[in-house]
Amino acid sequence: MQRIVGHGLSISLDGFAAGPDQSHEAPLGVGGxxxxxxxxxxxxxxxxxxxEGGDEDSVDDRWARRSLEGIGATIVGRNMFGPVRGAWGDSGWRGWWxxxxxxxxPVFVLTHHAREPLEMQGGTTFHFVDGADAALDSAREAAGGLDVRVAGGxxxxxQFLAIGAFDELHVAIVPVLLGRGTPLFGHGLDLTEHYEVARWEAGERAHHVLLARTQRD
Amino acid sequence: MQRIVGHGLSISLDGFAAGPDQSHEAPLGVGGxxxxxxxxxxxxxxxxxxxEGGDEDSVDDRWARRSLEGIGATIVGRNMFGPVRGAWGDSGWRGWWxxxxxxxxPVFVLTHHAREPLEMQGGTTFHFVDGADAALDSAREAAGGLDVRVAGGxxxxxQFLAIGAFDELHVAIVPVLLGRGTPLFGHGLDLTEHYEVARWEAGERAHHVLLARTQRD
Incomplete structure (x- = not known):
């Protein structure tokens, strides 16, 4: 069954998913x-x-692999796609990657500003959609039975947590302090409305937590 | 050398150190x-x-023991001492314990309302002090060379983080969601000003993180 997943979401000990002062030079915010x-x-x-290289079949590697497998479409916010604000104009921006x-x-980029799809090399096409519901509808269809991943920021x-869109979330708690930035949880967002802790495991460089939809949902 | 420590501070995955709606029936807040x-x-x-009983020499047990050893005086907030608000009057409240x-x-209770010390059984005496600085001064002296622990809430x-009072903090991240409550970090409190991650370890029921004062301090 097709699921909406939030996999590989990394947060600092003090709860931030991105550092402060995001810019072209610091797309993940300072320290992000x-x-x-x-x-x-x-x-x-x-x-x-x-x-090349990297740890193979470590705990962290298994969680990283799990976060990438079985995904047929991805949804990203405008900031995750790029630093351009307002209308696209002739910016020519084609993503950070x-x-x-x-x-x-297929990757669906949330934006209020219409733009033609961008076909990239290696099978990625960026589609520009207005609003979470439109993104979910389009991504579900494009994923062809595979899962849809909301990747960030x-x-x-x-935004997707607030509407209870996720069937599953994998959060990696990283032992760093950022001090300031964008929080993932709290600040009025009550996760207990839809989710509970299903599993957790200590990895080599992060602690992994799996949140699943509560049974009553 | 005498230190000011914040040991055994437990937070939920979503960053809360106490649940919402603290009351006489739920001194740690709902779910706390x-x-x-x-x-x-x-x-x-x-x-x-x-x-009786309990896990012996497990990872969690070693952290629990570490949080209790070498402490000569404790500082607690008024809420951690009891639910009484305003003047003490003839409440007769002698703590939750x-x-x-x-x-x-000796335990120093932060309160704007003066009260005579309360000598309890087993060596605990509650002293009532007004303000963080007064509490630190009195507790340092009373601890007789041992460490001073700021226990909560x-x-x-x-309050003590904001003034950079701690030499060391031990935070236990617990795999539960509270949804609402009192956050320990963030919300304008920038830990990177004074602290860095010194160590972390996965226990049986919590993930333990040790924060130490940064070298430049």
Missing amino acids: EKLHEWAFATRSMRHLHGM GDAPPFHH ATTVR | EKLHEWAFATRSMRHLHGM GDAPPFHH ATTVR
């Missing part, structure tokens, strides 16, 4: 890249990005 | 008792409270 070091130390994540983004399937994940 | 189950499953904590509280040393710990 530390949240993803655990993933880029794994073979599965490095392989996806065309990089170069000519061959590491998705290899933090504000987008919170 | 779940944050302390890891500690009460250990022999060290059970022993302190005069209870019965006649023999599990401290066995969350609002009190945040």
Whole structure:
């Protein structure tokens, strides 16, 4: 059965999913890249990005692999796609990831500003959609029976958490402090309305927690 | 050297150190008792409270023991001492813990309302002090060279975090969701100003993180 998943969501000890002051130079906010070091130390994540090496079959690697498997379409927020604000104009922005983004399937970018689809190398096509419901409808269809992953950023994940869209969430708690940034949980978002802790496991560089939809949902 | 420590601070996955709606019936807030189950499953904590059994020399037990050793005085917020608000009057409130509280040393209760010290059984005496600085001064002296522990609640710990009072913090991340409550970190409190992650370890029922004062401090 097709699911909506939030896999590989990394947060700091103080609860931030991105650092402060996001910019072209710091797309994950200042210090935000530390949240993803655990993933880029794994073979599965490095392989996806065309990089050699990495830990194989470690706890972190198994969670990284799990976060990537069985995904037929991805949804990302506008900030995760790029730093351009307002209308697209002739910005020519084609995402943070170069000519061959590491998705290899349709990716739906949330934006109020219409834009023609962008077909990239390696099977990724960026589609531009307005609103969470439209993104979910389009991504479900495009995924062809596979799961739909809401990949980020933090504000987008919170938007889908608020409407209880996820069937499953995998959160990686990373032992760093960011001090400021965008929180993933709390701040008025009550996760107990839809989710409960299903499993957790200590990895080499992160602690992994799986949240599942509560039975009463 | 005498230190100010925040040991055994338990938070939920969504970052809360106490549940919502604290009351006489729910001193830790609704659901807040779940944050302390890891500690009460250990022999060290059970022993302190005069209870039998518990895991011995498990990872959680070692952290529980570490949180209790070498402490000569404790500081607690008014809410952690009791539900009485405003002037003490003739409330007769003597703390949540019965006649023999599990401290066995001087305990300094933050309150704007003066009150005579309360000598309890087993070596605990409650002293009532106005303000964090006064509490620190009195507790340092009373501890006689041992460490001073700021035990809670969350609002009190945040108050001491804000002034960079801690030399060391031990935070236990517990795999439960509370949804609402009192956060320990974030919400304007930038931990990176004073602290960094020194160590972390997965226990049986909680993940333990040790924060130490940064070198530049």
